[in-house]
Amino acid sequence: xxxxxxxxxxxxxxxxxxxxxxxxxxxxxxxxxxxxxxxxxxxxxxxxxxxxxxxxxxxxxxxxxxxxxxxxxxxxxxxxxxxxxxxxxxxxxxxxxxxxxxxxxxxxxxxxxxxxxxxxxxxxxxxxxxxxxxxxxxxxxxxxxxxxxxxxxxxxxxxxxxxxxxxxxxxxxxxxxxxxxxxxxxxxxxxxxxxxxxxxxxxxxxxxxxxxxxxxxxxxxxxxxxxxxxxxxxxxxxxxxxxxxxxxxxxxxxxxxxxxxxxxxxxxxxxxxxxxxxxxxxxxxxxxxxxxxxxxxxxxxxxxxxxxxxxxxxxxxxxxxxxxxxxxxxxxxxxxxxxxxxxxxxxxxxxxxxxxxxxxxxxxxxxxxxxxxxxxxxxxxxxxxxxxxxxxxxxxxxxxxxxxxxxxxxxxxxxxxxxxxxxxxxxxxxxxxxxxxxxxxxxxxxxxxxxxxxxxxxxxxxxxxxxxxxxxxxxxxxxxxxxxxxxxxxxxxxxxxxxxxxxxxxxxxxxxxxxxxxxxxxxxxxxxxxxxxxxxxxxxxxxxxxxxxxxxxxxxxxxxxxxxxxxxxxxxxxxxxxxxxxxxxxxxxxxxxxxxxxxxxxxxxxxxxxxxxxxxxxxxxxxxxxxxxxxxxxxxxxxxxxxxxxxxxxxxxxxx
Amino acid sequence: xxxxxxxxxxxxxxxxxxxxxxxxxxxxxxxxxxxxxxxxxxxxxxxxxxxxxxxxxxxxxxxxxxxxxxxxxxxxxxxxxxxxxxxxxxxxxxxxxxxxxxxxxxxxxxxxxxxxxxxxxxxxxxxxxxxxxxxxxxxxxxxxxxxxxxxxxxxxxxxxxxxxxxxxxxxxxxxxxxxxxxxxxxxxxxxxxxxxxxxxxxxxxxxxxxxxxxxxxxxxxxxxxxxxxxxxxxxxxxxxxxxxxxxxxxxxxxxxxxxxxxxxxxxxxxxxxxxxxxxxxxxxxxxxxxxxxxxxxxxxxxxxxxxxxxxxxxxxxxxxxxxxxx
Numbered sequence: 010x011x012x013x014x015x016x017x018x019x020x021x022x023x024x025x026x027x028x029x030x031x032x033x034x035x036x037x038x039x040x041x042x043x044x045x046x047x048x049x050x051x052x053x054x055x056x057x058x059x060x061x062x063x064x065x066x067x068x069x070x071x072x073x074x075x076x077x078x079x080x081x082x083x084x085x086x087x088x089x090x091x092x093x094x095x096x097x098x099x100x101x102x103x104x105x106x107x108x109x110x111x112x113x114x115x116x117x118x119x120x121x122x123x124x125x126x127x128x129x130x131x132x133x134x135x136x137x138x139x140x141x142x143x144x145x146x147x148x149x150x151x152x153x154x155x156x157x158x159x160x161x162x163x164x165x166x167x168x169x170x171x172x173x174x175x176x177x178x179x180x181x182x183x184x185x186x187x188x189x190x191x192x193x194x195x196x197x198x199x200x201x202x203x204x205x206x207x208x209x210x211x212x213x214x215x216x217x218x219x220x221x222x223x224x225x226x227x228x229x230x231x232x233x234x235x236x237x238x239x240x241x242x243x244x245x246x247x248x249x250x251x252x253x254x255x256x257x258x259x260x261x262x263x264x265x266x267x268x269x270x271x272x273x274x275x276x277x278x279x280x281x282x283x284x285x286x287x288x289x290x291x292x293x294x295x296x297x298x299x300x301x302x303x304x305x306x307x308x309x310x311x312x313x314x315x316x317x318x319x320x321x322x323x324x325x326x327x328x329x330x331x332x333x334x335x336x337x338x339x340x341x342x343x344x345x346x347x348x349x350x351x352x353x354x355x356x357x358x359x360x361x362x363x364x365x366x367x368x369x370x371x372x373x374x375x376x377x378x379x380x381x382x383x384x385x386x387x388x389x390x391x392x393x394x395x396x397x398x399x400x401x402x403x404x405x406x407x408x409x410x411x412x413x414x415x416x417x418x419x420x421x422x423x424x425x426x427x428x429x430x431x432x433x434x435x436x437x438x439x440x441x442x443x444x445x446x447x448x449x450x451x452x453x454x455x456x457x458x459x460x461x462x463x464x465x466x467x468x469x470x471x472x473x474x475x476x477x478x479x480x481x482x483x484x485x486x487x488x489x490x491x492x493x494x495x496x497x498x499x500x501x502x503x504x505x506x507x508x509x510x511x512x513x514x515x516x517x518x519x520x521x522x523x524x525x526x527x528x529x530x531x532x533x534x535x536x537x538x539x540x541x542x543x544x545x546x547x548x549x550x551x552x553x554x555x556x557x558x559x560x561x562x563x564x565x566x567x568x569x570x571x572x573x574x575x576x577x578x579x580x581x582x583x584x585x586x587x588x589x590x591x592x593x594x595x596x597x598x599x600x601x602x603x604x605x606x607x608x609x610x611x612x613x614x615x616x617x618x619x620x621x622x623x624x625x626x627x628x629x630x631x632x633x634x635x636x637x638x639x640x641x642x643x644x645x646x647x648x649x650x651x652x653x654x655x656x657x658x659x660x661x662x663x664x665x
Numbered sequence: 666x667x668x669x670x671x672x673x674x675x676x677x678x679x680x681x682x683x684x685x686x687x688x689x690x691x692x693x694x695x696x697x698x699x700x701x702x703x704x705x706x707x708x709x710x711x712x713x714x715x716x717x718x719x720x721x722x723x724x725x726x727x728x729x730x731x732x733x734x735x736x737x738x739x740x741x742x743x744x745x746x747x748x749x750x751x752x753x754x755x756x757x758x759x760x761x762x763x764x765x766x767x768x769x770x771x772x773x774x775x776x777x778x779x780x781x782x783x784x785x786x787x788x789x790x791x792x793x794x795x796x797x798x799x800x801x802x803x804x805x806x807x808x809x810x811x812x813x814x815x816x817x818x819x820x821x822x823x824x825x826x827x828x829x830x831x832x833x834x835x836x837x838x839x840x841x842x843x844x845x846x847x848x849x850x851x852x853x854x855x856x857x858x859x860x861x862x863x864x865x866x867x868x869x870x871x872x873x874x875x876x877x878x879x880x881x882x883x884x885x886x887x888x889x890x891x892x893x894x895x896x897x898x899x900x901x902x903x904x905x906x907x908x909x910x911x912x913x914x915x916x917x918x919x920x921x922x923x924x925x926x927x928x929x930x931x932x933x934x935x936x937x938x939x940x941x942x943x944x945x946x947x948x949x950x951x952x953x954x955x956x957x958x959x960x961x962x963x964x965x966x967x968x969x970x971x972x973x974x975x976x977x978x979x980x981x982x983x984x985x986x987x988x989x990x991x
Contacts, residue, residue, distance in 0.1 A: 012725075012726050088870065088966055089866045089867060089966050089967055090866060090966065090967070093865075093866060102801060163864050163865075164826055166823075166862075168822070168823050168840055169823040169824065169863070169864060169865055174784075174822065174823050174865065174975060183912055193929040197692075239772070249922070261840045261841030262840075266841065267824060267839050267840055267841060268839060268842060268848075283732065295832065302725045302726045302727055303726070303730050304730065306730075306735070306738055306742075307738075307742060310742075313871040318871075332826060332834070332836055332837045332861075332862075333837045333841060333842070334836075334837065334842045334843075334844035337764075337768060340764075341761070341764070343806050344757070344760060348753045348756065349753070349756055350773050351749065351753060352746065352749055352750060352753070354745055355745070355746065355749045356742070358703065358743050359742045359743065359746070362703075362706055362707055362710050363710075363738045363741065363742060365711055366706075366709070366710040366713070366714075366738075367730060367734050367738060368714065368727060368953075369714050369724070369725060369726075369727060369733075370710070370711050370714060370715055371715075371725060372711060372715060376711075380707060380711065383707055384703075384704055384707065387699075387700055387703045387704075387918075388700055390695075391696035391699060394692070394696065394753070395689075395692045395693075395696065397689065397760075398692065398756070398757075398759075398760040398763075399764050400684065400685045400688055400763040400764050401685060401688060401689055401692060401835020402834075403685070403767075403833070403835055404674040404682075404685055404689070404830060404834045404835070405863070406834075406835060407675075407826060407835065407861040407862060407863075408861065425705050462755055471673065471675050471689075472669070472672060472673045472674075472675070472828075472830075473672035473673055473674070473828075473857070473859065475828070475859050475860070475861045475868075476861075476863070477863040477868060478868060478869035480870075481869065482870075482872070482945075482946060484857075485669055485672060485857070486669035486767070491916045509889070528725055528726060558726055558728055559728065645968065652674060656680050659692055
């Protein structure tokens with residue numbers, strides 16, 4: 010047993026000169042321009058996380074305004090027009106601009122570190138993905154600030170969102186910003202998959218991948234299968250609405266079908282929930298493992314549970330449509346499928362509790378958030394089982410019971426793990442520790458505020474309070490519990506403020522973080538906090554799933570990667586056997602340029618279909634520049650013919 | 666509990682809602698026990714081995730968990746998974762039987778009521794083989810206790826959802842997909858329903874009054890509704906009718922027995938007998954009715970009914986007339 014807080018010496022630079030040479034190769038160019046050109050996964054991951062957190066704050070302020078409006082019956086704080094924009098922009102922002110991107114941000118920052126490589130695959134695509142995401146966010150909020158905020162709900166059901174019932178450009182902006190954020194999600198998913206499948210440290214076979222990385226792999230596959238559905242459905246909606254195009258996909262008067270929209274939307278919309286939740290389970294697994302001080306119990310079933318969740322997650326979209334006129338037989342099938350998804354989630358809960366039970370838990374702030382997660386997620390999961398039942402769903406569907414349910418699974422199931430993840434990885438990310446006692450205050454206020462806000466909503470829903478109403482008449486008697494919920498929302502706001510205070514003060518004068526402050530087992534903790542631009546001077550090799558707990562100094566390291574070009578080591582998909590060196594693209598301004606062109610295209614397509622051909626033309630121009638002058642990456646296989654198995658270089662070298 | 670019982674899924678007044686409430690309590694107790702067990706075991710798991718000296722490497726990490734512990738844990742988790750599956754299966758069976766009960770084959774002699782969703786009010790039509798016997802009203806549904814009722818649901822604009830929690834689960838009114846739902850009220854009472862699918866600016870104020878009453882009371886109500894509007898019985902009421910027929914009211918509303926025959930807005934033939942106006946937003950009192958006529962958009966922003974300008978005398982006469990339409 011030689012777990013230590015220090016960085017692993019065999020992975021670090023032998024001397025300062027060598028360090029500086031490699032840092033110069035991997036560090037982005039200086040200045041603002043250099044920052045905009047950066048293709049380093051840590052820069053991009055950090056951008057996603059910070060931007061998504063800002064959107065979280067803004068959408069949270071909208072929620073606070075809605076809670077004020079609903080605190081009393083017939084309140085006049087927000088009118089219906091404004092309220093409908095608020096809840097639509099709140100939901101859209103939380104789903105598309107906060108939850109998915111922040112998970113992707115964590116993935117892009119930590120996956121390369123966890124698998125032991127120097128940068129994510131396809132670095133320019135990665136940089137472009139962020140700019141497309143930012144463009145989508147600016148489009149939605151720009152529209153909102155000029156009174157063109159989407160107001161048809163985050164699901165934008167037709168025909169309400171169609172040209173006849175939503176004139177103006179509010180829904181067009183919504184439909185087009187979705188496309189931008191999905192381009193971004195797809196880019197991130199491709200980058201994560203390529204990084205995990207081809208750039209793992211030698212020896213990191215599929216059964217030794219940290220569970221956070223597995224969660225991100227599963228999520229990325231889900232993104233690739235789910236996001237096209239929403240891009241298609243929003244594109245159809247935009248075409249139905251766009252002057253001079255005027256299709257009738259969803260117009261019942263012309264043979265279109267309003268239910269077609271719902272099928273397409275929820276085929277994306279239900280997996281979306283798991284796209285948010287599965288990465289959170291990855292975070293939970295990492296935190297539970299570290300703070301139990303033992304390897305995670307049931308690693309293989311945990312992985313299989315993630316995969317099963319992903320598969321079943323695509324088979325239950327119809328439970329969002331139980332109240333629509335669809336055949337009965339289908340309902341029974343989707344009811345059973347919806348209950349079935351409780352099984353893999355249950356297995357994960359059991360394994361986490363067993364890990365804690367048989368380990369030596371240290372109740373630090375990240376683990377505190379994980380405990381909160383388990384309680385809230387189990388509660389939200391159990392109300393989910395209720396909603397899977399058709400008769401119960403017919404009563405609870407579209408009421409505040411559902412609002413309570415999905416905030417339990419999304420805030421309890423994803424935001425609590427996210428806060429835990431912030432406390433856990435903040436030291437690695439910034440080199441500073443967050444304050445422990447502020448962290449405990451942060452946790453307890455969030456836990457209290459959350460339950461005060463959302464628990465009463467179960468009761469309100471059972472007593473008939475429907476969703477998406479800007480006010481209610483006094484005779485309903487919903488006033489008291491709504492007031493309680495509003496008080497709870499105030500406590501949540503206070504809690505988030507505490508977190509921001511904690512982060513800002515820690516950045517300025519927090520305690521410096523050592524390489525491995527929590528004695529964690531995974532590779533991201535083997536390098537300095539924060540990691541150098543190149544992550545590892547010598548790439549690690551691994552022989553088990555908890556590399557830092559099993560004599561990391563004794564393991565062979567990879568040497569021989571170029572110090573002149575940005576090379577990474579490619580390994581095989583299954584067993585991570587070294588294959589060849591691979592040169593990554595350099596920093597470039599063209600991802601930003603393409604991001605701007607695509608954003609402008611999707612902005613102008615709100616007004617005219619001509620934006621599409623012009624946008625394609627300019628995109629082609631930019632892509633031409635993107636690939637100009639042999640900038641494209643090269644494979645370097647220095648192995649004997651006929652077919653390279655393992656590269657002659659780089660080599661695994663036993664430490665001196 | 667402060668929430669009103671007249672709009673509650675847990676206070677059933679029909680066979681269907683009673684079946685669902687029964688199923689709810691089964692699910693509630695089962696899930697409550699599961700939640701309590703998870704919480705207890707989580708607390709024990711944390712507390713039984715809690716390390717007070719947090720970051721001592723020698724004591725914090727178990728490099729290789731004991732084989733005996735692992736195999737015991739495997740057995741426990743396997744058993745828990747089996748139990749989970751069994752519980753879910755049992756719940757699924759309960760769900761299946763409740764589903765069968767509420768989707769039972771309908772009574773062919775059921776009372777048929779056609780409900781059409783509009784932005785933002787409910788058009789209600791009591792069907793009859795004789796066209797002249799069809800009753801049209803709005804935002805208020807009366808049904809007889811003990812008799813099966815068949816609702817024929819449709820929408821001509823956007824998606825709405827018909828929901829009276831005390832009676833049955835909700836059913837969406839999707840344009841292009843007319844549908845039906847059935848229920849049998851089991852006790853008398855006055856309840857509230859509300860549109861449950863977001864349908865635009867005034868989704869919040871798309872409510873209805875639902876009255877389940879003894880069969881005698883119901884047939885009295887229905888036969889009163891079948892009559893055309895009563896003739897004015899005073900000068901003021903007569904003047905009120907003239908005001909109505911001479912104003913833009915007739916562009917949207919019907920009063921049977923007069924020339925007002927438009928169908929864009931609610932049928933007003935028996936407006937005086939209704940309990941609420943503005944789709945369940947306001948009580949049907951003289952004051953609210955006056956405010957509604959003069960400036961409906963102020964009370965319900967976005968409503969299709971425009972403001973009306975009229976003299977105080979005209980307004981009083983109009984109110985006298987409308988209140989007489991029992």
